[in-house]
Amino acid sequence: MLPTIDIETPAAAALSPVCFRLGMPHMSASGVRRSWVLREACHRHWLSIAAQSGVTPSDLRDLTGARVMASVVACTLKGDSAAFREDDLCQFVMTEPPSAQNGWRSQLQLRAPGKLLCAEILTSFARRNGRSNVKLGVPDLKAMFQADRGHAAARRAALLRTLGRHDRDRAQRENAPPHISFEILEDDHLNGVGLVYFASIHDMIERAERNAAPEILCRFPMRNRRAHFFGNLDVGDRLEVTARASVHSLAPNPAVTVQSHAKRASDGAVIACAESIYGT
Template identity: 30%
Template sequence: MPHLSGNGLSEIWLLKELGHRHWLLLAESAGRPAPDFRDEAGQPVYAAFCALSIEDANFAAARANDRLRITSSLARLSRTQMSSRHHLAIEDRPIGVVTMISTFVRRAPDGGNHTVARVAIEGLPPVGEGTSASKLAGLAAGFRAGRVERHMGFDLHRESELGTWTFNPCPSLDFNGAGFLYFASFVVMVDRAEWRFEPVLARAVATVRRDVFFYGNVDRCETVTACLLARREPTGALIHHCRLRRGSDGAVIGDVFTTRTVADRVTTETVGGV
């Protein structure tokens, strides 16, 4: 049952699946049989995610043997940025919309994950008119430039560190085939931090909204620290902002804003091997 978690549709499985679909859509858009992108020197080019947004989610509605329908589309936002949008439904009931924005990058000559350069790819369709993803792309640019003052009800200038949790990403679990810390692993670390700072409520919640902004990456054997900067505590919900920092130099590599509410069911039995 890789598609389900204890409280409905597995968000981490979903993000991995949509990341894969995004990658295949890029190849299709460029008229290629496979997503093997390279620069003029023949070096690999990757689609690094800049931002993703989960909206109007009802992941708790998913049950075993349900059919999940994913309707996906792709648009070009700029010279190097592409966006995909994925509408999710079970039995014609919408259960969420996921927007993902990526930019084409290549590694620096030293081969590390700290520095990458943006690359333009030939053969892609022209930049389209403003789409629903354009707002998210503009917001992501604002976060990278430090211009955003409020988001999802949080005043970013009034936040303070409420707690920190350090993780040592595992190469066989948290990194992808390109050797980068996989974008879904950013969410995994925030959820593990949530499990530590609110274990009672965390066992019963499912995501209804999540915005993630990516700024950097880590090399193998580097730690990542999740910093809880703000939270609100309405009844039956977990709403918080976590920031991810690279252990080696303290650089901010991501901001994650999350709203999760108590699911209408909670798995109370654990069955090994299922």
């Protein structure tokens, strides 16, 4: 049996496989909570990056001394979260750590006997340029943190960035009304550095998907989701999400794709886009 969580160093916490039993903090009514999987994946992703500089995440600074934060560019989830049940004995394993060579992309797996949920995280680096979350900027990074986007291992990261730009351009031309709107609340949506956490936006997109086609999507599990993030919001602003479902096939192998985009109500800026596949 693998050891339980033992956080002695950032590198050990990020890279060591962890064995644990699923309980209520990990669960939703239909299985393991996807946003929890993404939060844990990003936490270990960021621990791994900070460990490469020999510090904890809260001590990572740029050349000017400003705190550097991980800004999630994209995430993907693949697998059936509904297959996981309370009391399942699971392993959380990082199968590919983030590095400058792969464009700061990581892959992690939640494993249980006969069950697998794969998470992928792609990040860039950000710093504050004032108190507003709208005004995040690019930090003055050490050379070791400059992504090698020409490296062969960075091809997947480049593809995700290209898909994200394509989705954002399409969303900027979209004038359809939102299916659902969310007010940004400090206690519900902000993380420890005061930014709206990407996993919170992921939850809002998932709710909008269900709201767009509840009679279809409630019947099938979500198999794959690709999400991209382009900005942040301040408390009191609203995120307005529009989602459209397309049925690609029916019985015996139903498949439904939902494309979503989320805009900041204060200025109409596209904050996130997603494409999700539901089916058997």
